[in-house]
Amino acid sequence: MSLRYALLGFLSTEGASGYVIAREFSESMGWFWHASHSQIYPELRRLEDEGMVWSHPPDDNGGRTKRIYEISDQGRAELNAWLSEDISYPPSRDPERTKLIYLDAMPVETIRRHLERHRSHYEWLLDVYREQLRQVDSRTHPRLRKRLAARPAEEHELVAGLKALALQGNAERARREIAWAEDAMSWLSRFDEDTQPKPGIENTLEGT
Amino acid sequence: MSLRYALLGFLSTEGASGYVIAREFSESMGWFWHASHSQIYPELRRLEDEGMVWSHPPDDNGGRTKRIYEISDQGRAELNAWLSEDISYPPSRDPERTKLIYLDAMPVETIRRHLERHRSHYEWLLDVYREQLRQVDSRTHPRLRKRLAARPAEEHELVAGLKALALQGNAERARREIAWAEDAMSWLSRFDEDTQPKPGIENTLEGT
DNA sequence: GAACCCATGTAAGTTGTTACATGATTGA
DNA sequence: TCAATCATGTAACAACTTACATGGGTTC
Secondary structure, eight states: OHHHHHHHHHHHHOOEEHHHHHHHHHSTTTSSBOOOHHHHHHHHHHHHHTTSEEEEOOSSSOOSSOOEEEEOHHHHHHHHHHHHSOOOOOOOBOHHHHHHHHGGGSOHHHHHHHHHHHHHHHHHHHHHHHHHHHHHHTTOOHHHHHHHHTSOGGGHHHHHHHHHHHHHHHHHHHHHHHHHHHHHHHHHGGGOSSSOOOTTSOOTTOOO | OOHHHHHHHHHHHOOEEHHHHHHHHHSTTTSSBOOOHHHHHHHHHHHHHTTSEEEEOOSSSOOSSOOEEEEOHHHHHHHHHHHHSOOOOOOOBOHHHHHHHHGGGSOHHHHHHHHHHHHHHHHHHHHHHHHHHHHHHTTOOHHHHHHHHTSOGGGHHHHHHHHHHHHHHHHHHHHHHHHHHHHHHHHHGGGOSSSOOOTTSOOTTOOO
16 A cells, blocks of 8 residues: 555655656665556556546647646645554565575575675665765755755755655665674684684674 | 475474464564465465475374474475575565655654654564574574574584574664664754754764 | 464455566667 | 667566454363
C-alpha cells in the first residue's frame, strides 16, 4: 500500500508522466522507494479511477501516448491522512546478514569476498547519497527546487532540511556498513591459514 | 527465492518442525529473515519434493501431525552453492524516509511524533539485539549452542564470531537510527512556534 | 471445560519481478 | 537510417500478507 503514497508524494511536488516517475523510482538508490514501470502505470490509472489524480496531455505538443498526471484535492487529502498515520515498520528481511551467519561453513576467502562486496556496495551508495546531499545543500537538486518553488520562502529551510535529513540518515547508514565490513575483515584475518593464530590478541568485536 | 535458503540454513544447524521455524522467523527482529507459517509450510513441502530436505515424525511420541524436517546432502550442496554466490542487494524501499520527505507540509508536531516513534522503535530493536549478543558472547544462545555442538572446537570462534558480527552490525544500525532521530529532533526544535527563531545558530546538520 | 499453546494447513488477495510487446521521437 | 531514449502497456509468475480453518495436548 505504500506505492500509491510514494506516487501521491511525488506528484505533490509537480505533475509528471508515468515514464518520468518510473525513471526516478528506478535510479535505484537515488530515491527512497523503488518501483518498476510495470507497477507504476497500472497504479496511476487506479489512482485516477479513484479520483486521487487526474491526467492531461502535455502542453508542448500533441503527443499521442504521453499523459501527465496531477494530484487532485482528494489525492492531497489522502496523502495527508497517510502522513499523519504512524508508520508500521516492515519485518526485517536481510539477505546479507542471513547469508553471513551461514557462511561459517565456507572458506575464509569466501567470507572475505562477501565482506569486500558489502563494503564496495555501500561505498557506491555513499557516493550517490553524498552527491544528492550536495545538490540539496546547494539548492541545485532539481526536484527539491520544484518543491521549494511552490512554497513560501520561510518554509524553505524546513522543506530542504527534511530532505537533507533523510539523505544524511542514509549516508550515515552507508558509512556504518562500510566501517562494519572493514572491522569484520580485520577480525577475519586471524583465521587466515598463512597467518599464525595470535592467541594473545583479544577479539575486539566481542562485548556489547 | 531467499526463503528457501533461509530454511536450508536454519535446518543446517538442526532438524526442526515447520512450527518451530515459523516461531523463530516471526519473533520479528530477533532473526534476520522474517516469514509467516503460511509461507513456510508449503515451502518445506516443495523443498522435500525437490529432495533438499526429508521429514520424519518426532522421536519422542507418535505425534500425529508433527513432522521434523532434516536437510539432505543435496540440500547442503544447494545451500553451499547459494553461499558462494554474490548476493544481489535488493532495491531500497524505505517507508520511513519516504514519509519523512513529504512531511514538510505537516505541522512540526507531527514530524516530531514520527521521529519519536522512530527512536523508540530502534531503541526496542537495540534491546533485542543486545540481548541476543549477550547470549552469543556467553555461549548461552540456544541455536548457536546447537550449531557449535556439531562442529570441532577450533571452528567455534569463527562460527560464534560471525553470528556476533551480524548482530553487532544490526545493533550499530539501530544505534545510528536512534542518534539520527535525536539529531533530527533537536534540529527540528528551531521550527517550534513557541520558540524564537535563533538566526545566529548554524544548522549543524548541513554540510556533508 | 475454558484458555492457551502446539501444530498444520488452505484460500484469497496484494505486491513486486521479469519478460514480452509496441511504437514515436531525437540526434548522430 | 540506425541507435538510443521516450513512452506505455500486458502477461506470467513469484513472494508475501491476512484471514479462515481445524484439531490435539496441557494446565488451571
